[in-house]
Amino acid sequence: MADHNAKTPEVHFHRHPDHYKHWKLDFEGDIARLRMAVQEDGGLNPDTVLKLNSYDLGVDLELADAVQRVRFEHPEVRCLVVTSVTPRIFCAGANIPMLASSTHGFKVNFCKYTNETRLYLEDMAANSGVKTLCAVNGTASGGGYELALACDWILLPEDGNTAVSFPEVPLLGVLPGTGGLTRLVDKRKVRRDLADVFSSLAEGVKGRRAVEWRLVDECVPSSQFAAAVERRAHMMADEAKLTHPLRAGPGVTLPELECTRAADSYRWKYVTMDLRRADRMAEITIHAPEAVPANLAAIRAEGASWWALRCFRELDEALLQLRFNQPETGLVLLRTKGDATKVMATDHLLSEHHGDWFVTEVRLLIKRVLKRLDVTARSLFSIVEPGSCFAGTLYEIALASDRIYMLDHPDEPNHVRLSEMNGGAYPMANGLTRLQTHFLGEPERVRQVLSHLDPFSAATALKEGLVTFAPDDIDWDDEVRLAIEERVSLSPDALTGMEANLRFAGPETMETKIFGRLSAWQNWIFQRPNAIGERGALTCYGKPQRPEFDWRRT
Template sequence: MEHSAPESPVRFETSPAQYRHWRLEFPTVAGLAPGSVARIVMDVVEDGGMRPGYVLKLNSYDLGVDIELADAIQRVRFEHPAVRAVVVTSGKDRIFCSGANIYMLGSSTHPFKVNFCKFTNETRLYLEELSAGSGIPVLAALNGTASGGGYELALACDDILLQDDGNSAVSLPEVPLLAVLPGTGGLTRVVDKRKVRRDLADVFSTLAEGVRGKRSIEWRLVDEIASRSRFDAAVAARLAKLSARATRTATGEGMALTPLTAQRTEQGTAYSYVTVAVDTSRRLAEITMKAPAGPTPETPEALRAAGCAQWHVAAWRELDDALLDLRFNHLEVGLIVLRTAGDAEAVRSADRSLLRMADAGDWLAREVVLLRKRVLKRLDLSAKSLFALIEPGSAFAGSLFELALAADRIFMLDDGESKTTLALSPMNFGPFPMSNGLTRLATRFLYDPTVVDKLRAVSDPLDAADAMKKGLVTFAPDPIDWGDEVRVAVEERTSMSPDAMTGMEANLRFAGPETLETKIYGRLSAWQNWIFQRPNAVGPRGALTMYGKPERAVFDVRRT
């Protein structure tokens, strides 16, 4: 039974008061300052699935569960500055998390599965970024078995503590049980992050029951084991160690993330700074992002006072929400046209003051920059073609120019009078690396790094001719050609195979070095998505199909 899509659109906004499957707690931990530890507790409601047809047993998750986790991480970042360590644990006895729900996967369409896996991967990386970027280390406290996606969630944490009770294990049973891969970076993190020896990783990844006790330490699968009676003390000790490493040393109030302002209709969404117009018949969505309307905060105090409705935060939360909406609720949209509007200089000025505050060590300014970095990555990783249109009145400067740099093609109007411009800011040269670890400019000019160095010295806005010469735009049609060139390019793009576009773009967007992230999104996801289509997994006798049924799977034994 396949659902074409959830009956109602998926929404990504939530808040701790609305969580059904998680609790965000701030327990008192012996030896640590009150409020310095955030505990994210997974306690999945079995009948709380996003749609009917499956039961979320054993702390298994679906998209709804993961949306709450993503929200919890974001809340810790913005709303709880005093937090210096996070612990992810389970609210159920003897089970940490058993991963993505198999029946949910079995009854989902292929596009939904792929989008779901991508979202969960993004969330796992946000956990890692919480440590690396925000300076808040994360502990996985496995008070029970962590299997599949459950262990992968633990792998995304800095340290893994496993309860040693003769039963709790870590495992990646996807291959032996389901004939698919662990879909949230498990294989990659086992060898790349935890540096488990490849032969041991091979054994581990084909062993459905997993590994427990001492062997899990010997094989580097976890960092520590602790008996049931010692477990809480071990958690506290680990948290003490981790929080000593924390580079976030903030005090004071956080910034409350209130719900977004969004007017949603069939034709799209109007947020405060972002508008999305969906044209289903043309398989097109147009996103327009506005520049700040007035002055932006120059001081940390002003930054706090302006709250989450200010451009710095709202515009990017809105874009994030818009991208997720397009990914999950508008599968037929093949192309996103990116536009900006407003005062380009206001963007550059906002960029400069924000970066100045972040460089001076203000935690909130840093979080604002990191938020933007994550949203831009989300854009890079969206399986939609992206065309940026630079037109009169647009504000492709600094941070907003990153939207264009994320695009597959950039069209810039050559108006003949240098009225249409783009501009760079320090935000283009470091704060927003892509998955490959390079800035979009560095990735663009991989053939000659000195091009980026020269661009660093460019402070004036560039007109189309100049931008074309510097390689910053793809095409610069004049006003007479503009309409047709853009129309034809759009029509041509959406006429091509959506699958081929997804694959082609994923290959062209991420030139340069491999990182854990690029491996997860490239190698792992691509193989996974292939396996998800193959009869050995999803055919009538495939392992995913036969899971939980009396008969065994039958494989086509030919290796591909």
């Protein structure tokens, strides 16, 4: 099998609408239109032909960029219409030859990223007040229908042909793994028996039956389709204005993040990442702001260079670099550096100006980046040393880690701090805060630690359960070294599974089911001979041979 990573050059993550290859993004009043027009020979891997609006990572990077830019750069937008330029084809889903020729690791990370992007669409609709309308103006199969499922309203033309479908099980021997199965029954509440029929029917369901089965919201004759899309888009935009009246004024442009690269390091302004390849680990250091804006006007004047936004955009990119370009990095040490009082002051601004749309968007972006950290399949250790600033929002990074090591130094002060931002601004996928998840067995502790307004010394933090270990200066070096050496010696697969199981205690949500159940099953199937063996269904797709299955059920 060809090695996708071997053939694909390093992935770069910056995208801009002026240079989109696969989408057209237009604005008109309070409506934005995002139209898919995938360029067949524009794949990240030059050997991939992206037929029938099928997508690879590059297509999804543009989609995620478009959603992000609508949120920050176009506060006037209240409804995003997702549709296609290609006649009779909405989207055929993920490109199968690309998947079939990719490494397991790439497949997993590709799916994870596309899952995150679809969740961002839903996050935008729920929290930013930009409703999403999917105008399925042609065949929507697999990932194409999954994209539609991530929108608030799905409109289908009734022309006797256009269908939505999940052909993965019958044709490819894998799952509609980008949230498809989960959204059918959890979000749209399609009856499970009908969902079963739908998901094993390659040709899909069209017209009125698609509405009856709740697969789409509305179906209109083709000749009235364009008008119905317009009408519905305006209706949704008007509703969004009522529920989210605050979005207004000029937008904030998101510039490309500057990064200085060396062989083993990435240096953004506030985030640095150093690779220790021989040890299969990386160190990410997050720097506190040098100064804090005085008020809302100053925040607006800083725009995308405001520390709270820029720092987390940088961290986001660092995580993507890790996932796609540094597959052998198994352990990440997370550090912070700088003046904790400035982080606390920033938290105060984030909390005080919650009513402002831009501040809200920044909070939501931080929430998403922290979630991306939560589902990053690398061991995460936070290292709290003198000079660090694990305070408030940055303490969430420690809470997202698998372990927290804090140096209890007799001479050098070393503290962690909590702020109001730890009390609910950044819910995890399970709907709880990181503190609530951390103290799932002692819920009263959450209030206790949040009401503790002073900094926590190492001893107090250990006593209060805020850190895992607090060795003193004599033990510190050895304790940390041994923990690292032990960690990187363990099976990477077992660690991925262990961490994913321990990180999300508490209730299930659609989101936890997507990452914890759908993705896990998909990743299992992706490893099985029935999918990727020599005669597996995924391997055989598009080839002359038919799949041959090992019929034993587990």
